[in-house]
Amino acid sequence: MSNENEYKVIAKELIEAVGGSENIISMAHCATRLRLIVKDRDSIDDEKVEEINKVKGYFFTSGQYQIIFGTGTVNRVYEAVESLGVSATSKSELKEIASDEEDNWFKRMLRVFGDVFVPIIPALVATGLFMGLRNVVTQEQILHWFGLVPADISSNFLVITQVLTDTAFSFLPVLVCWSAFRVFGGSPLLGILLGLMLVSPLLPTSWDVAQGNANPLMFFGFIKVAGYQGSVLPAFIMGFVGSNIEKKIRKHVPEVLDLIVTPFLSLLLMLLIALFVVGPLFHQVEVWMLDIVKLLLNLPFGLGGLVYGAINQIIVVTGLHHALNLIEIQMLADNHWNLVNPISSASMAAQAGAAFAVGMKTKSAKIKSVAFPSSFSALLGISEPALFGVNIRYVKPFFMGCIGGGVGGFLASLFSLKATGMSITVIPGMLLYLNSQLPLYILVCVVGFAVAFTLTWLFGYKDEVGKEFKHA
Missing domain, CATH: 3.30.1360.60 (Glucose permease domain IIB)
Known part of the structure; x- marks a missing residue:
């Protein structure tokens, strides 16, 4: 045909x-x-x-x-x-x-958000599965079951697994910028190039800067510049700003010069705004966020876990959560315990529960095809697919997940749960609690999942309403 x-x-x-x-x-x-x-x-x-x-x-x-x-x-x-x-x-x-x-600007915003993020969900789901699998097979406790030690693992094998697990999140701004340019009417190729510039290896990575392993580049004595690795909201903003810059420049450039002048000026202005305005602003937000989280974790009677568990995935939406690694590293260095991990795990399990409830309740095969894999990915410690693919698109499931995270985080603080390491959460995170804490850790994750699932099932999602924002 x-x-x-x-x-x-x-x-x-x-x-x-x-x-x-x-x-x-x-x-x-x-x-x-x-x-x-x-x-x-x-x-x-x-x-x-x-x-x-x-x-x-x-x-x-x-x-x-x-x-x-x-x-x-x-x-x-x-x-x-x-x-x-x-x-x-x-x-x-x-x-x-x-x-x-x-x-109906709010509905328009939600649709645009879905248009941008849904196309990249498969990459994030696959990465989440790879990451969960890698975290399990490389854990020292798992290796001991087979009579192995970490030194027995081939370095080449580790490199291959790292390529599978790190690529999508290291280059997440590239995916977001590409999709945003596509949705907002810019040239997707320029979006890809802008994203690549934001994660250029010539820039100190956002992760290294957050963890104190590298210093940001200083301009004019006060502007701090670093890469955008793992960022979501800043890359989304630059996708919107960049595509509009390109369209406005193209309107004023003679057609004969468009091929040369438009991409040149567009990329120049985009990069300057990204590195000197948007990036530094979000870096300052990271600093404030770290201070707030430190303050919350010191609150008595489980209140810190309640509040932090509720806002943890809101922080993930902004892409600023990588800065929290600094707190975990400091805790492990000071007393070999990590108080953040169990609260984060409960909040991720809660978003998984909300997404799973949507998948169970909807009659749409397309929504199910996103909801169930993204829920499983969240249980392996990667919540972005559940957040952007399901919960935020339908609004209420996201907030029900935040409530579930708050309840789970409250219990985690109340029980004084402490991880022995970092970087793995929810199901793989059980390897950090192979002591008397394991039953309690499982409990807080199950509670977070169950509370979010129940609230979403009862109050957070109606299939006929969900059809208003149906994307694939």
Whole structure:
């Protein structure tokens, strides 16, 4: 079947699924979605829409039924549907739509967030599985069961496993910038290049700076510059800022010079803003955050664990959580105990519980396909897929996860749980409690998971509401 015929088939199936051409008042499209203004929402067969070839999701908001096809594909589908007699949206209608969307800015923000992060979820899930597996097979306690010691592991084997586990998170800003440029209308290639610049090996890494192993570059005596390794929110911001810079420059550059001037000026301005404005601001936030967390951990009666367990995954969303390694390192150096790890584990287990509840409750195969693997990834210590792929997209599950994390963290502090190491959490983290603490550690993780699961199941997710923000 030729591409042209393929899109005609898609167009016919789509028109039939949305209740026929008579149910379509008008049509428009953006970079990734086909937008239909329909007479009767109830005439649309959502299941048929979802089964159509190349459809990646759908939602209904602001009087529009929006079907996600992705960049490039949506243009071809739009042309095919229009060729079958469906009218395009007039300028006055477009203005009304824009006005409606302004009134629903929060929903727009959530959809954009989902558009940016959902495409990179598979990479994070796979990395989470690799990381959990590596942490297990390289632990000294596990090796002892087989009569081995860490020195017996081949250095080449460790390098290969490290490539599998570290690449996605070391280059996370590259993935985020690429996806953000794609969503916000910039050139994805420039997004990739900007992301690579943000994690350039010529810059001291954010991890080394946070742990005191390297000093940031100093400019003008007060601006501290370091790489963006592992960052999420700063890279997202730069994706938005960078794509808009590129579009504005392109408008004012003569077409004959566009190929040379636009990428040159765009990348120059993007990098300057990223390194001298956004980066230093987030570095200062890291410093304040470290002081706050230290203060919380010293609160009595489990209150510190309650508060920190509730906000731990909020910190992860910002990408600033890597700075917390400094606290764990200092604790282990001072007294060989780590009070942060059990609270973090409870908060991750809670987000896993919330995502798992969404997967259990939804009837959508596409949501299940994201919710269950991301929940398992969180149980292995990588919560980003559950956060960005499921919980934040539907809002309430994320906050139910924060509540579960607070309850689990409260118990962890109340029981005075202390890890013997760092860098592994939840299921792999059990290896840090192979003493009398293990049952209590399992308990706080189970409680965090159960509280978040129960709250999400009862109050945090309704499948018919979830369809409004359905992406894949």
